[in-house]
Amino acid sequence: AHRNQLRQVLAGKKVTVTAGATVERIDPVRFITNDSSGKMGIAIAKAARDMGASVRLIAGTVQVPLPEGIETVRVQSAQDMYEAVLGEWNHTDIMIQTAAVADYRPRTVYETKMKKKDEGFTLELEKTVDILESLGQRKQGQFLVGFAAETNDVAEHAMGKLKRKNCDLLVANDVTAVGAGFGTDTNLVQIYDAQGLVADLPLMSKDEVAIQLLSVVAKRLNGVST
Ligand code: CTP
Ligand code: CA
Numbered sequence: 001a002h003r004n005q006l007r008q009v010l011a012g013k014k015v016t017v018t019a020g021a022t023v024e025r026i027d028p029v030r031f032i033t034n035d036s037s038g039k040m041g042i043a044i045a046k047a048a049r050d051m052g053a054s055v056r057l058i059a060g061t062v063q064v065p066l067p068e069g070i071e072t073v074r075v076q077s078a079q080d081m082y083e084a085v086l087g088e089w090n091h092t093d094i095m096i097q098t099a100a101v102a103d104y105r106p107r108t109v110y111e112t113k114m115k116k117k118d119e120g121f122t123l124e125l126e127k128t129v130d131i132l133e134s135l136g137q138r139k140q141g142q143f144l145v146g147f148a149a150e151t152n153d154v155a156e157h158a159m160g161k162l163k164r165k166n167c168d169l170l171v172a173n174d175v176t177a178v179g180a181g182f183g184t185d186t187n188l189v190q191i192y193d194a195q196g197l198v199a200d201l202p203l204m205s206k207d208e209v210a211i212q213l214l215s216v217v218a219k220r221l222n223g224v225s226t
Contacts, residue, residue, distance in 0.1 A: 003051075006051050006211075006214060006215060006218050007051050008222075009218035009221055010048060010052055010053045010218055011051070011052035012053070012054065013053045013093040013094055013221075014053070014054050014056070014088075014091055014093045015053040015054065015092070015093065015094045015095075016055075016056045016058065016085065016088045016092040016094070016096070017044050017048070017056070017057050017058070017096045018057075018058045018060075018081060018085060018097050018098060018101075018131075019036075019038040019040070019041020019042055019044075019045070019057060019058070019062060019098050019099055020037070020038035020041065020059050020060035020061050020062040020099055021033045021034045021035070021038070021060050021062075021099070021100050021102075022060045022061075022075070022077055022081055022100070022128075023060065024077055024078065024102045024105035024128075025076075025106070025109050026106050026114070026123065027109070027111075027113050027114045028110075028112065028113055030114070032104075032105070033061060033102070034100045034102070034182075035183060036182060037062065037063040037064060037183045038059060038062030038063060038064060039062075039063075039184075039185065040098045040147070040206050040209070040210070041057070041096070041098035041099065042057070042059075042062065042064060042066070042067055043205075043206040043207045044096055044098060044210040044213065045067060046067050046070070046207075046210070047207065047210035047211050047214055048210075048214060049069070051214060053094075055071070056071050056072075056073070056088050056092075057070050057071070057073070058075060058081060058084045058085060058099070059072055059073070059074055059075070060081060060100075073087075077102070077105065078102050078105065078128035078129060079105075079128065079129065081101060082129050082131045082134070085097075085135065089135065089138065089142070092142055093141075093143065094142070094143045094217060094221075095135060095142050095143070095144050095145065096145040097132045097144075097145065097146050097147060098147045100149070100182075101128065102128050103127065103128060104125035104126060104127060104128060105125060106123060106125060106126075107124040107125060108124070130165070132144070132146045132165045132167065133164060133165045135165075136165040139166060143169075144165075144168050144169075145167060145169045145170070145171065145217065146161060146162065146167040146169075146170045146171070147173075148161050148170060148171070148172045149172075149173055149175045149181060149182070150172055150173070151176050154174050154190065155172070155190070155192075155197070157172070158172035158190065159196070162192055162193070162194065163194065168193065168220065169191055169192065169193055169198070169213075169220070170191070170192045170193075171189050171190070171191050171192075171209075171213060172189060172190050172191075172192065173187055173188060173189045174188065177203075179203050180203070185205060185206060186204060186205055186206065187203075187205075187206050187209045188201070188203045189201050191212075191216055193220075198216060199212065
């Protein structure tokens with residue numbers, strides 16, 4: 001019965017999910033990236049699809065196969081992901097930003113391979129665009145969900161990000177916990193809204209986290225009981 005209620009809310013809704021790691025080039029053979037596997041975002045995309053939503057996945061580097069039957073846009077850099085997200089934004093109902101987006105990129109991208117020198121060298125970095133914060137400023141009825149990987153003071157950081165980025169929900173996970181965070185098949189998360197903690201979920205598979213999260217989203221959208 002619960003799944004049917006979820007289906008009723010999500011059927012036909014346009015859900016955009018970002019997943020995986022961005023890649024910031026240094027030169028043609030070198031780049032900066034992070035450990036994101038894309039598993040959480042892919043689990044959400046599949047779960048939303050299974051509930052009848054029309055899903056678009058925007059994927060950086062992922063370490064698992066991309067799901068078949070979900071329209072997927074591949075991107076490299078934070079800037080590429082930003083542009084892909086903006087392309088979907090006007091017709092998105094629910095935006096879920098699980099991607100681990102680089103905070104910085106090399107100030108200069110060398111067109112030819114950098115040659116080794118005798119001394120060390122300093123790589124200068126500049127800020128990337130904060131995609132989620134930018135979406136938070138442009139919200140026109142879209143339901144916006146952010147993620148946050150934290151190592152300490154999880155609740156405080158989560159609430160700070162939720163407010164700064166104007167998210168409707170923020171999913172926080174303590175990446176120092178066993179079975180949580182990058183690369184694992186399970187996750188240990190808390191879900192926050194502007195009032196504070198909404199759900200403190202036990203350790204469960206990322207597929208199950210996806211369903212729990214979509215239940216909370218559906219409840220917020222249509223007052224479905226969960
Ligand atoms: N995010 C984003 N664009 C960025 C950085 C982050 O859209 N340039 C999004 C992530 O996809 C995630 C949320 O913001 O949904 C939180 O990311 P996180 O790295 O935890 O937060 P930051 O604001 O980057 O802060 P910090 O890295 O200092 O913890
Ligand atoms: Ca960050």
